[in-house]
């Protein structure tokens with residue numbers, strides 16, 4: 001239309017209106033796509049409903065957390081889609097009470113428990129009327145698990161430190177109260193105090209080793225080292241202990257150096273702990289065997305014994321901090337329950353791994369694998 005009369009002007013107005021409308025539609029559609037892209041890439045689950053509790057939006061994570069059937073669920077009531085009643089209830093309450101709400105929730109399933117934090121808030125329109133609600137679901141399973149591990153660890157450390165301290169205090173108070181105590185009893189008490197102090201010392205050393213391994217800048221102590229050399233030095237120190245207990249100890253470590261990048265002190269603790277355990281948990285008359293072998297890429301250290309063995313149930317837990325199959329027996333032998341946790345951490349810090357193979361009453365083999373570097377690198 002090019003005429004200059006009313007019809008022409010009207011047509012022009014229509015044209016510019018339709019252009020404007022098209023532009024607005026495009027902006028709305030771009031904004032919506034952006035929003036959907038953001039919501040679908042979030043690690044949190046998000047559900048938005050209107051005031052009739054019908055779904056406006058539900059991202060993939062929320063669908064999975066709330067076990068919502070596949071497909072487009074827009075427009076369907078939320079309570080029809082999920083069996084997680086708490087999610088529906090908190091959304092309804094946010095609409096009814098017009099306020100932000102939060103709640104923790106544990107969902108049990110075949111794959112284990114899942115801890116969620118739910119946060120719901122009402123959606124307002126421009127005149128401040130509530131027209132729906134949004135729910136954000138945050139998976140805190142890992143955090144909860146770490147928190148439990150941390151709490152258990154602190155409780156264990158406190159308990160382990162308190163036991164020898166209580167004993168020392170008992171001996172000291174008895175000695176202070178009894179000025180007439182005969183020399184023999186006094187010497188016996190002092191000897192017990194000394195062994196409790198040694199125990200405290202071992203415990204603190206093990207805790208410091210673990211904390212050093214846990215801290216990230218640990219690699220500053222790493223340098224090129226010959227694993228065979230470290231094994232030789234460790235074995236030298238432990239032979240006497242095996243002999244005193246009446247155990248035969250065989251060592252097969254070849255004669256070529258095995259180069260890796262690591263911390264020799266930590267590696268020595270790894271070997272000492274494995275061989276020390278093999279000696280401790282094998283009755284006299286038994287044997288302890290240490291083998292070191294390698295292919296082009298990795299070294300394999302095996303420590304075997306024909307001692308008491310570890311049941312399959314306990315085998316899964318022996319690398320946990322403070323886990324001991326027989327607490328009293330381990331204490332008697334001077335154990336802290338941290339030895340194998342240190343072994344595992346040292347192996348992991350060196351890019352390696354540790355595994356255990358055992359049969360109750362027949363013996364145990366621990367295998368440590370460590371990546372090697374070339375001779376010149």
Ligand code: ADP
Pocket residue numbers: 273277278281305307308309310318323324325326330331334335336337338339340341364
């Ligand atoms: P501990 O200081 O008690 O020896 P560890 O962390 O070194 O602590 O070992 C954890 C537990 O694993 C021990 O208490 C013991 O029950 C079991 N264990 C470790 N090594 C052996 C082994 N060679 N034979 C049998 N049991 C073992």
